[in-house]
Amino acid sequence: MTVLPYAEALAAYDPVLGLEVHVELNTVSKMFCGCSTAFGAEPNTQVCAVCLGLPGSLPVVNAKAVESAIRIGLALNCTIAEWCRFSRKNYFYPDMPKNYQISQYDEPIAYDGWTEVVLDGQVFRIGIERAHMEEDTGKSLHVGGATGRIHGAEYSLLDYNRSGVPLIEIVTKPIEGTGAQAPEVARAYVTMLRDLLRALDVSDVRMEQGSLRCDANVSLRPVGTLALGTRTETKNVNSLRSVERAVRYEITRQAAVLAGGGRITQETRHWHEDSGVTTPGRSKETSEDYRYFPEPDLVPVAPSREWVEELRGTLPEPPAAKLRRVTAEWGFSELEMRDAVSAGAVNAIEATVAAGASPQSARKWWLTEVARRANEAGVDLEEVKISPQQVAEIQALVENGTINDKLARQVFEGVIAGEGSPSEVVNARQLAIVSDEGALAAAVDQAINANPDIVDKIKSGKVQAAGALIGSVMKQMRGQADATRVREMILEKIG
Numbered sequence: 142m143t144v145l146p147y148a149e150a151l152a153a154y155d156p157v158l159g160l161e162v163h164v165e166l167n168t169v170s171k172m173f174c175g176c177s178t179a180f181g182a183e184p185n186t187q188v189c190a191v192c193l194g195l196p197g198s199l200p201v202v203n204a205k206a207v208e209s210a211i212r213i214g215l216a217l218n219c220t221i222a223e224w225c226r227f228s229r230k231n232y233f234y235p236d237m238p239k240n241y242q243i244s245q246y247d248e249p250i251a252y253d254g255w256t257e258v259v260l261d262g263q264v265f266r267i268g269i270e271r272a273h274m275e276e277d278t279g280k281s282l283h284v285g286g287a288t289g290r291i292h293g294a295e296y297s298l299l300d301y302n303r304s305g306v307p308l309i310e311i312v313t314k315p316i317e318g319t320g321a322q323a324p325e326v327a328r329a330y331v332t333m334l335r336d337l338l339r340a341l342d343v344s345d346v347r348m349e350q351g352s353l354r355c356d357a358n359v360s361l362r363p364v365g366t367l368a369l370g371t372r373t374e375t376k377n378v379n380s381l382r383s384v385e386r387a388v389r390y391e392i393t394r395q396a397a398v399l400a401g402g403g404r405i406t407q408e409t410r411h412w413h414e415d416s417g418v419t420t421p422g423r424s425k426e427t428s429e430d431y432r433y434f435p436e437p438d439l440v441p442v443a444p445s446r447e448w449v450e451e452l453r454g455t456l457p458e459p460p461a462a463k464l465r466r467v468t469a470e471w472g473f474s475e476l477e478m479r480d481a482v483s484a485g486a487v488n489a490i491e492a493t494v495a496a497g498a499s500p501q502s503a504r505k506w507w508l509t510e511v512a513r514r515a516n517e518a519g520v521d522l523e524e525v526k527i528s529p530q531q532v533a534e535i536q537a538l539v540e541n542g543t544i545n546d547k548l549a550r551q552v553f554e555g556v557i558a559g560e561g562s563p564s565e566v567v568n569a570r571q572l573a574i575v576s577d578e579g580a581l582a583a584a585v586d587q588a589i590n591a592n593p594d595i596v597d598k599i600k601s602g603k604v605q606a607a608g609a610l611i612g613s614v615m616k617q618m619r620g621q622a623d624a625t626r627v628r629e630m631i632l633e634k635i636g
């Protein structure tokens with residue numbers, strides 16, 4: 142597929158984004174029935190007449206889900222509807238046995254809000270069109286094809302455990318004015334939203350498990366014009382990195398089409414993680430195609446103003462405000478903070494500091510040892526198998542002299558490889574610094590005896606030559622010695 146180089150695409154076209162994020166709520170039961178929402182159960186073990194869509198079954202709204210929806214709306218500075226209804230969105234798909242999804246159409250529970258994302262010290266204000274409640278569909282597993290998609294599959298399996306799990310769909314207004322930063326802004330927005338939803342404690346927000354899913358709408362218009370171009374919607378992008386990559390790819394693909402005199406087709410597209418491209422899905426329906434009408438089996442939702450205000454009092458600190466606060470508390474330079482934000486390490490650093498590490502040491506480990514491994518594996522920082530508590534524990538081992546920075550890297554390696562806690566790795570790999578003076582003295586003697594010429598240099602006043610002897614001792618001790626103490630001992634013996 143033809144793409145235009147990114148810089149060329151941006152010289153000619155101005156990208157406009159629209160991001161739709163689906164969040165599975167962490168309620169104990171489903172949106173309209175009492176079935177469990179626990180992830181990972183045997184297929185079709187968490188189902189009943191309601192979520193299987195059997196004739197005559199009647200849905201009942203989950204109050205906790207409405208509460209979470211209102212708190213999400215408030216955290217995104219939305220107006221909360223005084224009265225709203227559910228609607229039926231009619232379409233056929235095997236993973237949806239009722240042949241309609243209960244959603245909200247023209248009466249969302251929350252609308253007209255805004256939020257902020259911070260990128261490289263620059264604040265982008267993102268308008269929120271709406272946040273509405275709906276139910277998730279089941280899951281299809283297409284077996285026998287090369288791609289896991291329905292085309293080419295021999296047969297399909299259906300699991301309705303997810304059918305009816307409460308979802309909130311959060312839709313932005315068109316995001317304009319981001320220019321070349323559009324892919325990074327998209328990623329920063331989803332990151333911010335994930336952090337906010339986690340702080341609200343309304344969802345597990347696990348992109349790899351599908352509890353947070355992003356659809357990225359991208360359109361281009363010639364630089365200097367205002368009318369929005371035709372957009373495409375890349376569906377179900379399932380990692381933060383992929384959000385950025387998918388938006389970047391769509392910009393270069395659409396630019397090539399437009400520059401070649403072609404037109405963009407309004408359609409959904411699939412993101413392919415391995416090849417880094419999007420391919421066409423179905424041509425996009427309009428809302429008329431769904432024949433929405435108010436759900437006759439459910440009463441309207443009319444949250445009292447007292448309840449809404451009570452919920453407002455439970456909101457966590459907004460992410461942008463939190464960023465300003467921790468920047469001041471941690472004493473980071475602007476550049477240090479920028480690196481921490483772009484690595485997605487702010488929460489990890491915060492948790493590591495809470496576990497007892499200094500901000501600078503927490504920053505150092507997350508942005509070097511952990512970030513390097515995340516990059517190598519092509520995953521987000523928090524998918525690396527080490528916790529903030531473990532990072533703090535490694536730093537504590539450095540500070541109490543059990544290990545040094547160099548040995549700490551081996552501890553990171555061991556913990557991430559699943560060899561146990563930092564202390565267990567230190568013990569199993571025998572990494573602790575040798576504090577046995579006898580063993581150290583023997584190694585120092587050995588180094589002195591083997592290097593008479595260096596000893597002469599030190600005696601004649603060239604103290605810096607001691608470095609070679611320290612190196613020799615460290616080598617004998619496999620790096621597990623305190624270099625400052627070794628230096629002291631060498632100078633004592635020679636002097």
Ligand SMILES: [Zn+2]
Pocket residue numbers: 171174175176187188189190191192193305
């Ligand atoms: Zn059920």
